[in-house]
Amino acid sequence: MTLELCIDKQTLLVKIIGELDHHTAEEIRNAIDFELDNNSVRNILFDFSDLTFMDSSGIGVLMGRYKKVSKRNGQVGIYHINPQVRRIFEISGLLGILKEYKNKKQALENI
């Protein structure tokens, strides 16, 4: 798993390349929380184009980040979800909490 992080104005962009499971969750969580604690970001935007696998550990990571940014009135956005991940989002109700966008451009304009 490789992580690409960058900041665009008030939004932290997170691209996860590879698999999000319990093993990789910790590294992802730590990297994001470090940015949240050390930068004045309000929103998190996940690019899931290159996520090859996700299980319920991913729900935990996303819910945890959602709670953190909610406290600063920020949002968690997401784009390019594959069908397997969408099913997990549907089962867990995550789609009601996260904002889904079509692509990066639409996301950055509207978040």
Place this chain on the structure above:
Amino acid sequence: MTLELCIDKQTLLVKIIGELDHHTAEEIRNAIDFELDNNSVRNILFDFSDLTFMDSSGIGVLMGRYKKVSKRNGQVGIYHINPQVRRIFEISGLLGILKEYKNKKQALENI
């Protein structure tokens, strides 16, 4: 494993796509022997461009076909051998028996 067979004059061209191990050896052997028994071919030419794995079961297949075509004064040629397969050929002395060619064109002109 997928097998592509075709006949060019007196030469049977065999392309093995995938892995050559004990499990796939039988299918390869049967297909080649069927052609040898039912057509007036003298030589066999193996295209190893898309061979992704080979173990000593492959030596057995090649040696067995070599013995068969030798009886009709034919040859066994081969081209596009990858480094792993080359090592197996070197260890087993097969390179001294088979004719190696650079590519299909050179092989068909010289076999």
Place this chain on the structure above:
Amino acid sequence: MNFMNEMRIEFLSKSQNEAFARVVVAAFVAQLDPTIEEITDIKTAVSEAVTNAIIHGYEDNMGMVEIKCILIDNKIEIEVIDKGKGIVDIGLAREPLYTSKPELERSGMGFTIMESFMDRVEIISKINKGTTIKMYKELKSIS
């Protein structure tokens, strides 16, 4: 019965073996020529059960996680076994969103996902003896 195959694997309860377990089961099940979606369903369910064995079954201790996999025709049976601490209340554990480890950001959705990605999920557990998760799936693609 036309096709039958069977395997059993054991590995240390280390988190890097979660990905390994998924690869092993996917490679074994691939013999039946399932669809990509079916393979992903199975990998996800196995990932949930193996992760549970590692974090809930063995907690901070090292132990062995075992997976048994039996293929009969188009039917797949997978067991994920640990000899860890066991589940106190299986009914509660199955409930969506219930987790005993919210501090680890567990979502409590593991069993719910196993149930929706497989045809049937059985839980057998004994306190301080361990837990066995049995999962069944029939491949529609080759029935």
Place this chain on the structure above:
Amino acid sequence: MNFMNEMRIEFLSKSQNEAFARVVVAAFVAQLDPTIEEITDIKTAVSEAVTNAIIHGYEDNMGMVEIKCILIDNKIEIEVIDKGKGIVDIGLAREPLYTSKPELERSGMGFTIMESFMDRVEIISKINKGTTIKMYKELKSIS
């Protein structure tokens, strides 16, 4: 000792499990980040030992083939075990070109390939009890 991991797998002595065995060992060893050449060496050696267990150990009977794999730092230890008919003369079996099954077009190069692709190969065998092949390799890429 910085890194340690361990697994054990058992499967039916069916020829389609030869490819499965290679995938499993390759996926496990991949944790050490070997080169592609090192992975291919290991896959080839495992393929030889597993094929031998299936065709020589169990011949036409069904039995279980077992693989144990231990990783310690950059060192890999692999055991391939059958409970089949055993090897009568280990010295002869190791000889290049010796095969007891020329009618199956075996080349007699299995042990020679294992020895040249791995650092060390040990053979333990007992008539009618079975055979264990122990193979060792140190990854140069990460030493």
